[in-house]
Amino acid sequence: MKRIIVIAGAVLALLCSCAMTPTISAVHDESVPVEKSSLLIPGAGGEIIAYNGIPVKKMKGMLPGFLVPAGDTLLEWNAEYSEYGGYNTINVYQFKNVLTRHTFNPNKQYFFWRWYIMEHHEEERFSYRIFGVQVYEWDLGDKIGKGDIEPNSKHFVGFVPYSNMEKQKVLWGKGGPILK
Numbered sequence: 001m002k003r004i005i006v007i008a009g010a011v012l013a014l015l016c017s018c019a020m021t022p023t024i025s026a027v028h029d030e031s032v033p034v035e036k037s038s039l040l041i042p043g044a045g046g047e048i049i050a051y052n053g054i055p056v057k058k059m060k061g062m063l064p065g066f067l068v069p070a071g072d073t074l075l076e077w078n079a080e081y082s083e084y085g086g087y088n089t090i091n092v093y094q095f096k097n098v099l100t101r102h103t104f105n106p107n108k109q110y111f112f113w114r115w116y117i118m119e120h121h122e123e124e125r126f127s128y129r130i131f132g133v134q135v136y137e138w139d140l141g142d143k144i145g146k147g148d149i150e151p152n153s154k155h156f157v158g159f160v161p162y163s164n165m166e167k168q169k170v171l172w173g174k175g176g177p178i179l180k
Contacts (some may be wrong), residue, residue, distance in 0.1 A: 077097075100162060138155055
């Protein structure tokens with residue numbers, strides 16, 4: 001009976017430890033060794049539909065990732081953002097075929113989080129909303145911890161705006177932002 005409990009506990013521990021470990025669901029260039037590749041994990045960044053013009057295979061799993069050759073890479077995304085708009089409304093922004101450019105280091109894994117930043121112009125009472133992704137980097141095989149996905153985390157690399165879309169102008173009225 002003790003043996004069954006120990007085995008069940010070991011299996012449960014193994015399953016729990018794998019929950020935060022990214023999995024490789026696709027390798028996009030078999031000729032490039034893993035040591036010279038980067039693991040990309042879309043996370044909450046949206047759906048990566050292509051890299052360097054090459055369509056991405058569909059992925060499955062909790063933290064699915066796919067290997068691409070390290071180096072300068074153009075990613076194509078489909079993404080959706082939603083936010084509370086006030087007065088019991090939710091603003092939803094959907095983007096198709098938006099682009100980001102990255103230089104990925106070999107033997108690293110990258111996690112993306114969709115985000116936007118505000119560029120304020122106080123004197124003119126408006127801001128620009130700039131959509132893009134936050135990028136985080138770990139050594140390949142490292143686990144992603146709960147507090148690791150924060151802008152002040154040591155894993156935070158930076159914010160990359162979508163390069164093929166305009167800034168969204170937000171005017172400020174008496175009741176708050178007015179989208180234009």
